[in-house]
Amino acid sequence: MRRGYLDRAGTILLSDYFVLYLSLAYVAVLIPFLPVLSTPANLSNVLSNMWPLLVVAIGQTFVLTIAGIDLSQGSVAGLTSILIAILIATAAPEQVLGHTPVWGWLLSEAGGPLAGVSFGTWIGVGIVLAIAACIGFANGLAVAVLRMPAFMVTLVGLIALSAFAIWLTQSNNIRNLPDDFIALGKGTLVSLFFGEQYQAQLPRREVHAFVTWPMIVALSVAVAAHILLSHTVFGRRMMAIGLNREAAEISGVPVRRIIVMVFVISALCAAIGGLLYTGRLETGRPTLGGGNFLLDVIGATIIGGTSLFGGKAKILWTVWGVLFFVLLGNTLNLMNLSAFHIDMVKGGVILAAAFLDVSRQRLRRSRT
Amino acid sequence: MSDTVLELASITKEWFGVPAVSDLTLTVPRGNVVGIIGENGAGKSTLMNVIGGVTPPTRGTMRLKGEPYAPGAPRDATRSGIAFIHQELNLFTNLSITDNIFITEYPRRFGMVDHRAAMTQTQALLDRLDIRHAPETMVEDLAPGERQLVEIAKALHRDADVIIFDEPTTSLTPRETARLFDVIERLREDGRSILYISHILSDVRRLCDKVAVLRDGRLVDEGAIGDFDIARMIRAMIGRELSSLFPDRSNLPSGQVMVQVDGISQPGVVADISFQIAAGEVLGLFGLMGAGRSELARILFGLDPAEKGSLSIDGREVRGAAMQRIRDGIAFVTENRRSEGLLMDAPISENISLATIGHIGRGPVGLLDREAEQALAEQARSDLSIRASDLTRQPVRALSGGNQQKVVIAKWLAASPKLFIIDEPTRGVDVGAKYEIYALVDRLAAEGNAVLFISSELEELIGMCDRIMVMNRGEITATFDPRETEPRFEREALLAAAFGEIVT
Numbered sequence: 001m002r003r004g005y006l007d008r009a010g011t012i013l014l015s016d017y018f019v020l021y022l023s024l025a026y027v028a029v030l031i032p033f034l035p036v037l038s039t040p041a042n043l044s045n046v047l048s049n050m051w052p053l054l055v056v057a058i059g060q061t062f063v064l065t066i067a068g069i070d071l072s073q074g075s076v077a078g079l080t081s082i083l084i085a086i087l088i089a090t091a092a093p094e095q096v097l098g099h100t101p102v103w104g105w106l107l108s109e110a111g112g113p114l115a116g117v118s119f120g121t122w123i124g125v126g127i128v129l130a131i132a133a134c135i136g137f138a139n140g141l142a143v144a145v146l147r148m149p150a151f152m153v154t155l156v157g158l159i160a161l162s163a164f165a166i167w168l169t170q171s172n173n174i175r176n177l178p179d180d181f182i183a184l185g186k187g188t189l190v191s192l193f194f195g196e197q198y199q200a201q202l203p204r205r206e207v208h209a210f211v212t213w214p215m216i217v218a219l220s221v222a223v224a225a226h227i228l229l230s231h232t233v234f235g236r237r238m239m240a241i242g243l244n245r246e247a248a249e250i251s252g253v254p255v256r257r258i259i260v261m262v263f264v265i266s267a268l269c270a271a272i273g274g275l276l277y278t279g280r281l282e283t284g285r286p287t288l289g290g291g292n293f294l295l296d297v298i299g300a301t302i303i304g305g306t307s308l309f310g311g312k313a314k315i316l317w318t319v320w321g322v323l324f325f326v327l328l329g330n331t332l333n334l335m336n337l338s339a340f341h342i343d344m345v346k347g348g349v350i351l352a353a354a355f356l357d358v359s360r361q362r363l364r365r366s367r368t
Numbered sequence: 369m370s371d372t373v374l375e376l377a378s379i380t381k382e383w384f385g386v387p388a389v390s391d392l393t394l395t396v397p398r399g400n401v402v403g404i405i406g407e408n409g410a411g412k413s414t415l416m417n418v419i420g421g422v423t424p425p426t427r428g429t430m431r432l433k434g435e436p437y438a439p440g441a442p443r444d445a446t447r448s449g450i451a452f453i454h455q456e457l458n459l460f461t462n463l464s465i466t467d468n469i470f471i472t473e474y475p476r477r478f479g480m481v482d483h484r485a486a487m488t489q490t491q492a493l494l495d496r497l498d499i500r501h502a503p504e505t506m507v508e509d510l511a512p513g514e515r516q517l518v519e520i521a522k523a524l525h526r527d528a529d530v531i532i533f534d535e536p537t538t539s540l541t542p543r544e545t546a547r548l549f550d551v552i553e554r555l556r557e558d559g560r561s562i563l564y565i566s567h568i569l570s571d572v573r574r575l576c577d578k579v580a581v582l583r584d585g586r587l588v589d590e591g592a593i594g595d596f597d598i599a600r601m602i603r604a605m606i607g608r609e610l611s612s613l614f615p616d617r618s619n620l621p622s623g624q625v626m627v628q629v630d631g632i633s634q635p636g637v638v639a640d641i642s643f644q645i646a647a648g649e650v651l652g653l654f655g656l657m658g659a660g661r662s663e664l665a666r667i668l669f670g671l672d673p674a675e676k677g678s679l680s681i682d683g684r685e686v687r688g689a690a691m692q693r694i695r696d697g698i699a700f701v702t703e704n705r706r707s708e709g710l711l712m713d714a715p716i717s718e719n720i721s722l723a724t725i726g727h728i729g730r731g732p733v734g735l736l737d738r739e740a741e742q743a744l745a746e747q748a749r750s751d752l753s754i755r756a757s758d759l760t761r762q763p764v765r766a767l768s769g770g771n772q773q774k775v776v777i778a779k780w781l782a783a784s785p786k787l788f789i790i791d792e793p794t795r796g797v798d799v800g801a802k803y804e805i806y807a808l809v810d811r812l813a814a815e816g817n818a819v820l821f822i823s824s825e826l827e828e829l830i831g832m833c834d835r836i837m838v839m840n841r842g843e844i845t846a847t848f849d850p851r852e853t854e855p856r857f858e859r860e861a862l863l864a865a866a867f868g869e870i871v872t
Contacts, residue, residue, distance in 0.1 A: 236736060250700060254691055
């Protein structure tokens with residue numbers, strides 16, 4: 001009998017939906033104490049917090065799959081945020097930005113070089129994505145061809161790129177972004193109103209966004225990433241590299257090319273995440289990916305179940321990991337904990353996730 | 369009169385009710401070398417773990433030097449005088465020989481470590497074993513065979529009565545092996561008892577006084593070495609008659625040259641290597657460890673660079689990286705299947721499709737055709753009789769050594785190559801599975817492929833090859849072709865060539 005329960009517990013632990021169950025259980029436990037948790041306003045908030053993080057975490061999932069790590073994602077997001085703002089801002093105050101190195105030749109009182117240009121926003125997005133891809137390419141070359149440890153390469157990227165982003169605007173934020181760009185970060189397609197309609201006009205703050213542009217972007221990225229990782233030759237080769245690089249190479253897997261591509265994908269995901277955040281904040285912010293952003297990204301990915309040792313990853317896991325992490329931050333916020341306490345709890349949860357990774361690995365081996 | 373040192377009485381060890389060793393009774397006389405043989409999974413390791421205190425027996429008792437012996441931990445076994453020399457050595461390579469020997473208990477003087485005493489004692493131990501290295505030499509600077517001697521010195525230092533060797537010769541050169549045997553001989557004369565576990569039956573015959581054969585956790589046969597020939601050992605191990613160790617070769621090489629290697633050189637690795645392999649031919653490559661055999665294989669497969677030379681298959685030159693060479697028809701079954709041949713945690717089917725994964729991608733993004741992949745794995749299973757329960761879920765880690773090797777071969781068969789480079793394919797594979805691998809090698813040749821069979825086991829090369837090429841220090845020193853010389857192959861001449869001595 002006891003064996004039966006243990007067995008079932010093991011099956012749940014190994015299920016693809018384990019972290020989803022965990023999230024639901026977590027919510028169920030907390031609702032009696034935090035009724036505000038289940039209000040439409042809060043749920044809408046949780047969802048909108050998920051999407052940019054999800055895109056970045058998907059990139060991290062790819063890198064972890066090949067047993068690498070990308071610490072530069074946060075600074076790529078920050079650099080993206082500031083570059084897109086410099087390119088497409090519609091106006092810029094001289095007293096704030098006049099002393100920055102970009103003033104005069106890129107940015108002026110009339111905004112960035114693409115301000116007012118037709119499709120300017122999308123040209124700008126294309127340019128910053130291309131820049132991000134180049135950064136990923138450089139990371140990938142250093143790891144694949146020069147065989148430097150990914151940890152070192154991307155740590156340097158983290159430090160140097162975020163310093164560069166801050167230097168570009170002398171630590172100032174850039175506002176006045178065009179409407180079409182802001183829509184990318186917070187534009188709504190479907191909003192819901194709960195309750196009785198007792199006046200002709202619905203009060204704006206009681207209408208809650210559910211289907212938004214960031215959701216569309218993030219879910220599209222997730223679906224594409226899922227197909228790439230789990231259903232293509234490319235994904236299979238990534239897994240092989242993560243499981244055993246030497247054996248993969250001897251079996252004819254183009255190891256270097258794939259590592260480079262994976263780092264490009266990671267940087268692109270970081271950049272898309274950065275764009276979504278920027279639109280939502282209506283501000284280009286060089287420190288966007290600073291602080292504990294990296295903790296959130298890697299934490300959410302690991303909690304989902306992607307292995308730090310490589311060769312074991314699923315996009316679905318990362319989706320649940322991000323959901324759990326966002327819920328965690330959200331509930332701790334609702335409990336009025338300080339940012340320090342929140343980070344302490346998050347740190348503990350990531351440690352638990354790393355432990356879970358090890359025990360799942362053991363459980364899986366014992367079952368074969 | 370030889371008194372008994374170690375006595376096992378009705379030892380049974382069960383794992384979750386499944387016996388790994390059952391009702392085993394064995395005595396080890398003083399000053400005897402007892403060979404323990406059996407196929408993988410026969411219970412040898414479990415038995416040794418019971419003796420070494422790693423795991424307690426479920427039932428049964430042991431007596432050591434007449435006293436009841438029930439170790440609770442490996443430490444107890446060490447203290448009682450049992451030393452265990454593992455396949456993977458337990459040495460700190462970053463420390464000196466002296467430190468390794470005294471790590472658990474340094475001699476002290478006035479409360480301080482007495483380095484001088486440690487050095488003198490180490491020197492005495494090294495002299496006993498004829499190790500010509502200073503006590504302060506770092507273990508990382510020693511060859512594998514010498515490291516093993518350091519382990520033995522450790523055992524001597526603790527005055528062990530029983531020394532257990534687990535496959536001690538797998539990573540040794542013939543010369544180091546000979547030296548190890550000398551040392552074991554001396555330990556025996558010294559009155560110490562040895563348990564010697566090995567797959568190499570000729571070594572067991574040469575070295576042991578007594579043989580114990582395990583099968584499915586039971587002691588199935590036991591006796592003095594005089595009554596045990598190799599045929600009886602094999603019969604007892606596999607529980608049936610094996611008509612011979614090697615299958616008969618089913619074809620003769622065709623007259624047509626398929627593989628042509630010309631003047632491959634890489635300074636410090638190999639020099640001016642040229643040879644040909646005909647379609648349907650198995651060419652053996654023999655040499656001592658470090659002779660450059662595996663290095664040559666890596667160059668031929670495009671993993672390492674060569675300064676000069678060329679390789680062509682069917683008249684077409686082959687160049688570029690491994691990926692390119694696979695397409696041009698080369699397959700490489702590496703020496704080390706765990707670290708270079710397989711994705712141990714991936715399912716069998718994914719391992720089999722790895723080299724040809726490009727072929728099962730469909731459409732512009734390369735969507736995996738899982739049905740094709742599964743069909744490939746199914747075909748390999750029936751074709752090579754891979755024993756596995758679930759091809760798409762069972763990881764290769766869960767397979768036996770022989771079946772793992774078949775998975776590696778299946779992976780390459782899928783790429784339909786013309787030249788198979790096979791490096792030590794039977795290492796760590798038990799007798800029954802060895803035969804199957806030899807049969808596969810024969811089949812590869814019979815299907816008209818060229819096979820380069822690299823091995824340090826002379827017997828299997830003599831048993832399987834059409835010609836044998838010998839390497840020494842990066843050069844080919846001789847090629848033996850029994851079609852030109854009688855008798856078929858001469859062991860002495862092959863060994864002499866491998867040692868780089870003059871062959872006349």
